[in-house]
Amino acid sequence: xNRVSNALLNLRQMDDLACKDTPIHRIHPLAKIVVTLAFLVxxxxxxxxxxSGLLGLVFFPVxxxxxxxxxxxxxxxxxLVLEPIVVGIGLFSPFFDPREMIFFGLTISAGxxxxxxxxxxxxLTISAGxxxxxxxxxxxxxxxxxxxKIPKILVLQILLTYRYILxxxxxxxxxxxxxxxxxxxxxxxxxxxxxxxxxxxxxRTYDRAQRIYxxxxxxxxxxxxxxxxxxxxxGGDWVYLLGWCGFFALARWMPLAxxxxxxxxxxxxx
Amino acid sequence: MSHHRVEMRKVSYxxxxxxxxxxxVSMLLRHGESVGIIGANGAGKSTLLMLLxxxxxxxxxxxxVGDVHVTPKTVSSIRQRVGLVMQQADDQLFMTTVYDDVAxxxxxxxxxxxxxxxxxxxxxxxxGLAHLGGRAPYKLSGxxxxxxxxxxxxxxxxxxxxxxxxxxxxxxxxxxxxxRLLNRFTHTKIITSHDLDMIMDTCDRVxxxxxxxxxxxxxxxxxxxxxxxxEEWGLELPLSLMxxxxxxxxxx
Amino acid sequence: MHMADALLSPTVxxxxxxxxIGVAAYSIKKIQKNPDPDESKVPxxxxxxAFVFAAQMINFSIPGTGSSGHLGGGLLLSILLGPCAxxxxxxxxxxxxxxxxxxxxxxxxxxxxxxxxxxACFIAYPLIxxxxxxxxxxxxxxxxxxxxxxxxxxxxxxxxxxxxxxxxGKTQLPxxxxxxxxxxxxxxxxxxxxxxxxxxxxxVWKARPELMDYPGKVAGTSSVSMKRVLLVLVVCVVxxxxxxxxxxxxxxxxxEWSIGHVTGGGSLMSGGAIYDFxxxxxxxxxxxxxxxxxxxxxxxxxxxSGVAGGLLTLILAGGIxxxxxxxSRKKKGSQLK
Numbered sequence: 001x002n003r004v005s006n007a008l009l010n011l012r013q014m015d016d017l018a019c020k021d022t023p024i025h026r027i028h029p030l031a032k033i034v035v036t037l038a039f040l041v042x043x044x045x046x047x048x049x050x051x052s053g054l055l056g057l058v059f060f061p062v063x064x065x066x067x068x069x070x071x072x073x074x075x076x077x078x079x080l081v082l083e084p085i086v087v088g089i090g091l092f093s094p095f096f097d098p099r100e101m102i103f104f105g106l107t108i109s110a111g112x113x114x115x116x117x118x119x120x121x122x123x124l125t126i127s128a129g130x131x132x133x134x135x136x137x138x139x140x141x142x143x144x145x146x147x148x149k150i151p152k153i154l155v156l157q158i159l160l161t162y163r164y165i166l167x168x169x170x171x172x173x174x175x176x177x178x179x180x181x182x183x184x185x186x187x188x189x190x191x192x193x194x195x196x197x198x199x200x201x202x203x204r205t206y207d208r209a210q211r212i213y214x215x216x217x218x219x220x221x222x223x224x225x226x227x228x229x230x231x232x233x234x235g236g237d238w239v240y241l242l243g244w245c246g247f248f249a250l251a252r253w254m255p256l257a258x259x260x261x262x263x264x265x266x267x268x269x270x
Numbered sequence: 271m272s273h274h275r276v277e278m279r280k281v282s283y284x285x286x287x288x289x290x291x292x293x294x295v296s297m298l299l300r301h302g303e304s305v306g307i308i309g310a311n312g313a314g315k316s317t318l319l320m321l322l323x324x325x326x327x328x329x330x331x332x333x334x335v336g337d338v339h340v341t342p343k344t345v346s347s348i349r350q351r352v353g354l355v356m357q358q359a360d361d362q363l364f365m366t367t368v369y370d371d372v373a374x375x376x377x378x379x380x381x382x383x384x385x386x387x388x389x390x391x392x393x394x395x396x397x398g399l400a401h402l403g404g405r406a407p408y409k410l411s412g413x414x415x416x417x418x419x420x421x422x423x424x425x426x427x428x429x430x431x432x433x434x435x436x437x438x439x440x441x442x443x444x445x446x447x448x449x450r451l452l453n454r455f456t457h458t459k460i461i462t463s464h465d466l467d468m469i470m471d472t473c474d475r476v477x478x479x480x481x482x483x484x485x486x487x488x489x490x491x492x493x494x495x496x497x498x499x500x501e502e503w504g505l506e507l508p509l510s511l512m513x514x515x516x517x518x519x520x521x522x
Numbered sequence: 523m524h525m526a527d528a529l530l531s532p533t534v535x536x537x538x539x540x541x542x543i544g545v546a547a548y549s550i551k552k553i554q555k556n557p558d559p560d561e562s563k564v565p566x567x568x569x570x571x572a573f574v575f576a577a578q579m580i581n582f583s584i585p586g587t588g589s590s591g592h593l594g595g596g597l598l599l600s601i602l603l604g605p606c607a608x609x610x611x612x613x614x615x616x617x618x619x620x621x622x623x624x625x626x627x628x629x630x631x632x633x634x635x636x637x638x639x640x641x642a643c644f645i646a647y648p649l650i651x652x653x654x655x656x657x658x659x660x661x662x663x664x665x666x667x668x669x670x671x672x673x674x675x676x677x678x679x680x681x682x683x684x685x686x687x688x689x690x691g692k693t694q695l696p697x698x699x700x701x702x703x704x705x706x707x708x709x710x711x712x713x714x715x716x717x718x719x720x721x722x723x724x725x726v727w728k729a730r731p732e733l734m735d736y737p738g739k740v741a742g743t744s745s746v747s748m749k750r751v752l753l754v755l756v757v758c759v760v761x762x763x764x765x766x767x768x769x770x771x772x773x774x775x776x777x778e779w780s781i782g783h784v785t786g787g788g789s790l791m792s793g794g795a796i797y798d799f800x801x802x803x804x805x806x807x808x809x810x811x812x813x814x815x816x817x818x819x820x821x822x823x824x825x826x827s828g829v830a831g832g833l834l835t836l837i838l839a840g841g842i843x844x845x846x847x848x849x850s851r852k853k854k855g856s857q858l859k
Contacts, residue, residue, distance in 0.1 A: 151550055157567050157568045157611075159568070168572045169576050188581035189581060
């Protein structure tokens with residue numbers, strides 16, 4: 001099944017990418033989480049006709065990608081999968097707002113401006129999320145969440161979900177293969193097998209949860225999640241945090257893209 | 271050294287649906303003994319282990335670990351001294367890295383991170399996985415997973431080690447490594463298994479369960495070489511005691 | 523139904539995050555109050571989250587058509603684990619989806635948890651499914667209950683998406699078109715979810731009926747939980763109202779324009795009295811009284827106050843969440859006496 005193998009590939013890929021050792025990977029997860037959120041807030045705070053302002057923010061994902069050695073192909077593939085939904089909604093815009101705007105010297109309809117704005121916002125926000133996980137990994141993200149005062153028990157639950165997704169998906173693959181070997185002409189699980197197919201997996205999941213609970217109690221678990229110490233934020237982490245937030249504020253106030261193009265014009269026509 | 275003794279006095283257990291788990295089992299295991307528990311499927315081997323750990327409580331009789339009765343109140347202190355290596359390593363490796371899994375027990379004991387790190391290091395070195403601390407469990411092979419789950423138990427430094435079907439699913443070399451590892455342990459060991467050859471290689475005493483009853487208790491070679499009795503018990507001769515497949519000559 | 527960041531504004535994202543944090547805090551407190559050992563819930567919730575992930579990959583082929591449907595999981599989770607545990611499990615599933623798969627943005631996380639978690643676990647389950655099986659569990663009651671709960675739950679959820687997108691004002695999509703687009707699709711999705719949920723619940727009930735009684739599901743607490751549900755609902759309405767009023771005067775173009783388009787010219791708020799009131803209120807409490815939407819002449823969009831508004835909302839969010847926790851703690855304290 002395509003979705004299953006895609007999901008497995010995704011998780012393993014992200015896991016492998018997160019294991020790399022680059023300057024970005026070494027930054028404290030809390031700093032990365034805060035910077036990502038600040039970036040997202042800045043991006044979506046732009047109005048629906050604003051494009052040049054948005055462009056100034058492109059520096060963030062681009063620089064990060066370069067520093068973290070994230071292969072461009074990975075990013076592109078993910079964007080191609082996730083953008084269509086955003087694009088779909090954005091595509092309605094040109095039809096509903098035919099008012100005209102001046103944009104970089106061209107006259108286009110406001111609707112198209114909105115569409116472009118949504119497209120750019122989508123690209124920026126999706127890349128930011130991807131970059132966060134590709135440079136941090138689930139364990140560091142969990143550490144960041146704990147420092148954000150999210151209850152430790154909840155963080156443990158998230159870790160358990162992550163840990164067992166692969167196990168359960170592999171179980172599902174086996175069940176699916178067994179099913180389709182005996183029902184090769186079916187395109188999906190048949191109506192009269194819906195309950196038992198998913199139900200079997202569910203019951204096995206329950207039993208597994210029981211065994212895991214026993215395993216945890218045998219090793220002293222009584223409801224409190226004791227994890228290691230959280231790493232403190234160091235100088236470099238603060239520089240990262242404040243530096244990027246400062247840049248976002250700058251990009252929000254000043255139309256950086258326009259300044260750049262003016263500057264370029266000035267250089268070329270002294 | 272009485273705190274390494276494990277004792278059952280006329281213990282019976284009945285499952286909620288009415289089937290008998292164990293009936294009237296009595297046994298005494300001494301410090302440092304290596305005991306194999308064998309029997310057909312459903313004979314009650316896993317039930318026995320669960321009674322020793324206070325996961326199940328007997329309907330009749332008493333279970334004592336180190337001369338302490340196993341009751342809901344004493345369960346947590348008993349579990350600090352008795353470790354169980356489960357059949358499925360995936361059930362025991364529930365954290366996202368091997369290090370965190372092995373550290374789980376010591377951290378729950380309230381040790382500081384330095385002490386935890388020392389125990390994790392020692393446990394991983396014992397099972398030969400010192401270099402795999404940062405690995406995610408799903409990236410390990412079957413043998414490595416089994417070793418990792420043993421490490422999670424060793425880190426708690428138990429006096430008694432229980433193992434449920436430890437060689438199940440291991441390839442021949444991983445199995446051999448596990449047998450060597452077990453022979454290095456000086457803990458009191460209780461091992462349930464269908465792998466009769468492994469039992470012969472690691473245990474100095476064998477208990478046989480049939481339909482919840484204890485039907486055999488003695489030295490491995492004596493018990494396991496009696497083919498008629500083994501068949502009666504729903505078992506078979508260990509492979510290493512069978513006749514030569516080529517010429518049919520008997521083992522001496 | 524996962525919302526993307528690009529369609530939200532900081533204020534709406536922040537407001538929904540507040541709501542989600544509040545409900546999550548409430549759920550945790552509720553679970554911890556439970557008489558049964560709560561530490562066994564952690565592995566159960568964790569692994570059930572993984573199950574939902576896996577179950578969402580199953581292609582349930584729909585008889586008669588050539589297509590297949592998928593399970594969302596919120597309703598199933600709350601039937602098997604109870605509303606609070608079900609909600610928290612959905613929240614972790616959605617977090618991993620947002621982080622690792624980009625299904626749903628990080629700013630939109632609060633909104634997504636609300637649309638897909640809160641609606642299913644705290645509205646569809648207790649208010650629709652439970653009354654159906656209160657008199658006793660039969661296959662027919664499971665089926666009707668599940669279908670109604672799933673359909674209505676998904677309709678509410680997708681309608682929330684419409685509202686959230688509209689209030690954010692980042693798209694030109696008019697209300698009418700959006701609704702006509704979202705609701706019928708989610709009607710079909712809801713039907714599939716209802717049928718599949720019923721099939722699975724029916725199977726579990728026949729095979730292991732003891733699993734249907736999750737801890738805490740004690741007779742007699744239903745009236746208490748109804749009160750709690752209503753309390754949470756009221757809080758949510760207040761939150762959303764605040765967000766709505768904060769934005770009512772800031773995006774007259776987007777909201778009013780599309781409403782005008784739908785109603786054929788007139789403004790929704792007749793006479794403009796309410797509109798003026800909110801405008802004055804917003805002027806009074808807003809730190810940036812000149813927060814105004816600039817029309818399409820200038821290249822700039824919303825001003826700096828947009829960002830500050832978002833950040834302020836998040837700070838407000840933290841404060842409200844703390845207040846909610848303090849409130850529920852006080853309530854717990856008074857109940858113990």
